[in-house]
Amino acid sequence: MKKILLLPLVVSSVAWLSACSQEPAATTPTEQNNFDVVYNSITADKIAPPLNTLASDEFEGRLPTTAGEKKTLDFLVSEFKRLGLEPGNGDSYLQAVELMEITADPDMTMTIGDHTFDYKTDMVAGSKREQDVVTLTDSELVFVGYGIHAPEYDWNDYEGLDVAGKTVVILVNDPGFENPQGGKFQGTTMTYYGRWSYKYEEASRQGAAGAIIVHETAPASYGWSVVANSWSGPQYGLVSPDKGASRVAVEGWLTLEAASRVFADAGLNFEEEKAKAMQGPYSVPLDQNMSVTVKNTYQASTSYNVLATLPGSEKPDEHVIYTSHWDHLGKDESLEGDQIYNGAHDNATGTAAALVMAEAFSKLTPAPKRSVSFLIVTAEEQGLLGSKYYADNPIIPLDKTVANINMDAMNVLGKTKDIAVIGMGKSDLEEELTTAATRQGRTVTQEDRPEAGYYYRSDHFSFAKVGVPALYAKGGSEPFDEETAKYRKRTSVIVTGCYHQVCDKFRDDWDLSGISQDTQLLMEVGYLVANKDSWPQWRETSEFQRN
Numbered sequence: 165m166k167k168i169l170l171l172p173l174v175v176s177s178v179a180w181l182s183a184c185s186q187e188p189a190a191t192t193p194t195e196q197n198n199f200d201v202v203y204n205s206i207t208a209d210k211i212a213p214p215l216n217t218l219a220s221d222e223f224e225g226r227l228p229t230t231a232g233e234k235k236t237l238d239f240l241v242s243e244f245k246r247l248g249l250e251p252g253n254g255d256s257y258l259q260a261v262e263l264m265e266i267t268a269d270p271d272m273t274m275t276i277g278d279h280t281f282d283y284k285t286d287m288v289a290g291s292k293r294e295q296d297v298v299t300l301t302d303s304e305l306v307f308v309g310y311g312i313h314a315p316e317y318d319w320n321d322y323e324g325l326d327v328a329g330k331t332v333v334i335l336v337n338d339p340g341f342e343n344p345q346g347g348k349f350q351g352t353t354m355t356y357y358g359r360w361s362y363k364y365e366e367a368s369r370q371g372a373a374g375a376i377i378v379h380e381t382a383p384a385s386y387g388w389s390v391v392a393n394s395w396s397g398p399q400y401g402l403v404s405p406d407k408g409a410s411r412v413a414v415e416g417w418l419t420l421e422a423a424s425r426v427f428a429d430a431g432l433n434f435e436e437e438k439a440k441a442m443q444g445p446y447s448v449p450l451d452q453n454m455s456v457t458v459k460n461t462y463q464a465s466t467s468y469n470v471l472a473t474l475p476g477s478e479k480p481d482e483h484v485i486y487t488s489h490w491d492h493l494g495k496d497e498s499l500e501g502d503q504i505y506n507g508a509h510d511n512a513t514g515t516a517a518a519l520v521m522a523e524a525f526s527k528l529t530p531a532p533k534r535s536v537s538f539l540i541v542t543a544e545e546q547g548l549l550g551s552k553y554y555a556d557n558p559i560i561p562l563d564k565t566v567a568n569i570n571m572d573a574m575n576v577l578g579k580t581k582d583i584a585v586i587g588m589g590k591s592d593l594e595e596e597l598t599t600a601a602t603r604q605g606r607t608v609t610q611e612d613r614p615e616a617g618y619y620y621r622s623d624h625f626s627f628a629k630v631g632v633p634a635l636y637a638k639g640g641s642e643p644f645d646e647e648t649a650k651y652r653k654r655t656s657v658i659v660t661g662c663y664h665q666v667c668d669k670f671r672d673d674w675d676l677s678g679i680s681q682d683t684q685l686l687m688e689v690g691y692l693v694a695n696k697d698s699w700p701q702w703r704e705t706s707e708f709q710r711n
Contacts, residue, residue, distance in 0.1 A: 205524040206684045208676035214243070215516035218490070219508035219670040226507060227494025228263065228467035228542050236490050237468055240540055243519050244472035247526050252471025252537055253559050259469040261542055261553045262403035264294065269459040270396060274416075276305065277429050277452040281422050287376075288395040289416030291458045293408035298458045300414050303331040303373050305426070305450040309441030310335045311375070312357045313366055316707065317349055321445045322370050331374030331414070331454050333423070334363045335441060337383035341615060343442045354617035356629075356707050358383075361547075361620070364415045374414040374454065378423040378434075385616035391417050400546030402553055403464055414456055426450060467491075467542040469550050471559060474525050476535040476694065483535045483560045484690045485632075486521065487551060487623045488514035488571045489544030493664060508670040509659055514571035515540055517683040524687060532694035534566060541623055544572075551626035558630075562711075567593055567693050567700050568634040569686055570624035575639025575678035577655055578648035582609045582640030583685060587619025590706040591633040593689065600688040604681065609640050631710040633700040635689065639678045651675055 217223070217239065224232030241257045251257045268290040274281045281287045291298040309321040311334035319339075338358035340349035349355050356362055360377055367375035381387050395417065404410070418426070420434075427434040430450040440446050470490065476482065492507025506512075518538050525536050537560060541550030558565070583601050585594060588610040598608050611618060619625065624634035643649035655674070662668040693700060702708050 203684055205527060206520055206680050206687065208680045210520045210523075211516050211676050211679050211683070214519050215508065215512050215676075216670045218512035218515055219506045221504050221506070223506075225494040225505040226490060226492045228491050228546070229465040230494055232494060233467060233491070233542070237470065240470045240490065240515070240519075244470070244522065244538070247519075247523050249472035249474050249522055249526065249538070252473045252539070257470050257472055259471060259554065259557075259559060261467045261469055261550050263465050263467055263543060263546070263549060264401050264403045264462060265398050265465065266290070266292065266294070266401065266460050266462040267398045268396075269461075272456065272458060274454065274456040276426050276454045279422075279425060279429070281418070284392040284396060285419075286422040287416055287418050288392055289376075289414055289456055289458060290395060290399055291408070291414055291460060292401055292404075292411040293413060293460075294404070294462050295407070296460055298413050298460065299456070300331065300374050301455050302453040303329065303455070305452050305454055306330050306332055307427075307437060307448050307450055308332045308334055309446040310338055310357070311363045311366055312338065312445075313370075314349075314357050314707070317357075319445055321441075321447055322366075323445055325370070325447055327367070327370050327372040329373050331376060332367050332370075332372045333418075333426070333450065334367070334375060334377050335383075335438060336360065336377050336380055337615075339442045341383050346442065348442070350705070353614040354620075356617075356620055359617055359620045360384075364412060367415075368411045372412050374416075374456075375412045376415075376454075377417050378420060379417050380420050385613070388419055400543060400549060402549055402556075414458060426452065467550070469542055469554055470540040471537060472522065473535055473537040474522070474531060476533050477531040478533040480535050482564050482566055483537045484532075484566050484694045485537045485539050485560065485568050485627070486518055486571065486686075486690065487539045487541060487568060487627075488518045489542070489550065489623055490515050490540045491542050491545055491550070493545060496666075499666070502666045505664070505666055506669045508668050509576055510573045510663065510668060511544070511571075512670070513574035513576065513679055517571050517574055517679055521683055521687050528691075532691055534694040536690060536694055544623055548621075548623055548626050551623035555626040555630045562630055562632060565627070565632050567690075568624050568627035568632050569593075569690055570622055570634065570636045571638075571683075571686065572622045572636070573638070575682055576659060576674045576676065577639065577643075577652040577678055578675040579644035579677045579681045580606070580640045581642040581644060582607045583637055583682065584609050584611045584640040586611045586622075586636040586638075588614070589703055590619070590628075590708065591635065591700055591702050593633055593635040593693070593700045596689045596692040596700075597635065597637055597685075599692065600685050603688070604685055606640075606685075608637075612641060628708045631702075631708060633702055633708075637682075637686070639682050648675070
């Protein structure tokens with residue numbers, strides 16, 4: 165691992181420094197003046213107006229490809245123009261993202277051996293292929309343990325297997341979760357290999373015809389109802405040049421009860437087979453065939469990412485990219501009363517923070533040595549599609565992209581004494597984060613539930629997959645003072661309960677000091693990276709490396 169030389173930081177405003185636990189390093193008068201302006205620019209009062217606008221009913225829940233998208237794009241482009249940031253895509257602030265909406269007919273059953281399993285009750289299934297009808301008939305089942313091929317962990321569940329035409333049955337999460345003392349992977353902290361998305365991708369690379377994951381609540385970190393509801397109805401993806409032919413034909417889930425029945429019919433005990441799979445790469449035929457037919461309706465549409473750039477003063481071709489997602493869930497006209505999913509917390513907060521941060525960066529004299537770009541992406545709620553499209557079709561070359569810093573669902577619970585890193589230990593961007601946090605009198609901590617794999621659930625992950633060091637950090641769990649603790653206790657119930665609900669609205673009584681605190685912090689991280697001599701690197705233990 166390359167060690168980073170930490171640069172001395174500049175002084176912020178007197179009001180901010182009064183909360184710090186130690187004196188900062190000495191700075192020049194120019195630097196002090198520069199950052200006094202910056203920290204005065206990033207305040208709760210500055211964040212509230214764009215947050216309120218983006219979360220207003222006028223924007224109709226910001227669903228991609230709707231009138232709400234157009235209003236959102238017009239607002240973001242006008243703001244970046246007002247701030248003097250340059251268009252990031254030639255003479256345009258927009259990047260077209262071609263989306264594919266596929267809806268599977270819920271009138272389906274899955275037959276395995278002598279048993280028929282019902283949709284949403286026992287299983288869910290679908291297809292990413294752009295076909296009216298996708299059928300698997302008598303596809304041989306093979307249990308492939310965790311379905312992982314990870315050379316750096318000396319692990320390959322597919323070794324010696326030919327799964328062409330077959331359907332693989334896969335455990336959720338990775339081998340470390342339920343056997344943390346076994347020294348496998350990263351213990352209870354989920355790696356990318358534990359994510360369901362990876363498992364379907366790897367099964368596709370291996371040439372399987374189908375891939376079925378066995379759902380268990382603890383290792384998945386969510387109940388069966390989340391799977392059943394998330395996988396039914398319209399499913400979004402990116403338009404594929406091969407119309408999805410490179411994906412497995414059918415991908416889905418089985419309940420634990422249904423899977424246990426399948427294993428029993430094969431003369432196997434599910435728990436015993438899972439225990440074997442924890443110990444090392446493992447596979448076993450299930451001596452049964454699966455049949456299922458998926459009937460699809462599908463439609464292509466176009467949405468847009470927004471990209472704006474503040475050119476660097478010395479190395480303008482090298483970029484630090486901040487991301488947030490502008491989209492939410494739109495509106496549901498079948499609901500009585502309120503029909504709009506305003507998405508104030510998720511993610512009008514991150515988008516508003518990006519706009520305020522952009523304004524602060526624009527006031528720096530001189531500008532950072534490297535360019536700072538703001539990528540506000542579409543279709544995060546549909547599976548990180550906007551950021552995935554950008555990573556696959558980068559406007560700024562990946563070998564000129566120094567780092568990514570992500571802002572999603574920012575802290576509306578007031579200031580904290582700590583800052584939580586989601587996916588702690590993956591890159592040495594945490595060194596800059598620690599330096600900046602120390603200057604705020606804060607400590608850097610790990611997220612509360614690393615086993616849930618939240619690092620793989622927001623837009624920075626799209627950058628990580630293509631090798632760009634990516635940081636996702638936000639307000640921790642230790643309130644700044646007793647008054648904040650009381651506010652946090654009553655407000656967190658509302659915020660949690662309103663996740664992806666129509667009640668996720670902007671509230672006048674929100675304490676936005678936590679957002680401003682984190683935005684200041686993340687800006688300082690980006691400023692450090694934009695001005696240092698070397699580039700950040702992935703840690704040796706990370707599953708991501710630059711290509």
